[in-house]
Amino acid sequence: MDRPPATRTPTPDLTPTQRDPEEESVHRALEGYYRTGTPPWDTGVTPPELVDLVEGHDALPPGRALELGCGTGTNATYLARHGWEVAAVDLIDHAVDQAREKAAAAGVTVRLLHGDATRLDELDVPGPFDLFFDLSCYCGIPLHRRDAYAAGLTHRAAPGARLLMFGYGPEPLGNPIHDVTSWAAGVTADELRARFPGWELIDVTPGTNSVPTFWFTLRRDA
Ligand SMILES: C[S@@+](CC[C@H](N)C(=O)[O-])C[C@H]1O[C@@H](n2cnc3c(N)ncnc32)[C@H](O)[C@@H]1O
Numbered sequence: 001m002d003r004p005p006a007t008r009t010p011t012p013d014l015t016p017t018q019r020d021p022e023e024e025s026v027h028r029a030l031e032g033y034y035r036t037g038t039p040p041w042d043t044g045v046t047p048p049e050l051v052d053l054v055e056g057h058d059a060l061p062p063g064r065a066l067e068l069g070c071g072t073g074t075n076a077t078y079l080a081r082h083g084w085e086v087a088a089v090d091l092i093d094h095a096v097d098q099a100r101e102k103a104a105a106a107g108v109t110v111r112l113l114h115g116d117a118t119r120l121d122e123l124d125v126p127g128p129f130d131l132f133f134d135l136s137c138y139c140g141i142p143l144h145r146r147d148a149y150a151a152g153l154t155h156r157a158a159p160g161a162r163l164l165m166f167g168y169g170p171e172p173l174g175n176p177i178h179d180v181t182s183w184a185a186g187v188t189a190d191e192l193r194a195r196f197p198g199w200e201l202i203d204v205t206p207g208t209n210s211v212p213t214f215w216f217t218l219r220r221d222a
Contacts, residue, residue, distance in 0.1 A: 026141075029160070044074050062151030065091070066129045066132050067088040067132075068132065071135075073103055076103065077110060084131070091115070093212050121152070128156055132157070139168045154198055159221070164216075185214070
């Protein structure tokens with residue numbers, strides 16, 4: 001193995017992301033879930049709604065996909081196994097580490113990035129992407145960061161790109177952390193229409209959970 005050089009070329013100073021108090025609360029809560037074991041949402045099962053888009057009657061042809069809030073990588077790995085070129089982002093380093101292990105164990109290549117889906121410019125994910133997948137990430141993002149999330153996707157979307165998103169509706173879980181208003185706000189179809197100009201909301205299908213949840217499909221204008 002090569003020995004490390006005696007002196008290192010100084011790397012440019014990267015500006016650390018400045019999270020505000022609400023974002024810090026979200027980060028702490030999520031980190032706690034991943035550090036204390038398997039989070040309740042981490043089923044290891046790819047939802048039928050994504051399977052349908054990838055393998056169903058009107059399946060999309062494989063292209064480039066970006067998963068936002070990929071957790072431990074079940075669905076990024078699934079997409080890569082089905083011929084997609086996949087990049088996937090999560091805020092929590094522990095989740096990204098597990099996602100790397102999952103992709104490696106499956107023998108597929110996924111570009112796994114530790115970072116913020118509302119600050120994609122800080123990551124090397126230029127796109128363009130044909131598919132964005134978000135399983136319960138956006139609905140937990142602080143409200144004041146959601147326009148930045150939408151702009152990041154819009155900027156990286158190929159003409160006609162899809163966004164398949166699962167989200168909780170308003171206040172199904174109450175508000176366990178009072179300074180995180182987003183967790184009570186959830187996500188609605190009206191919000192997505194307003195925050196994603198240049199996209200069409202082409203489908204809203206209720207989820208099967210005991211609280212209000214939705215599968216949203218948006219299509220970027222061609
Ligand atoms: C409810 S979990 C779902 C995880 C994964 N999609 C799954 O279904 O197993 C939400 C995920 O989004 C991630 N997340 C939340 N806010 C994020 C942000 N701003 N940028 C990137 N990831 C974020 C969390 O760390 C967490 O892994």
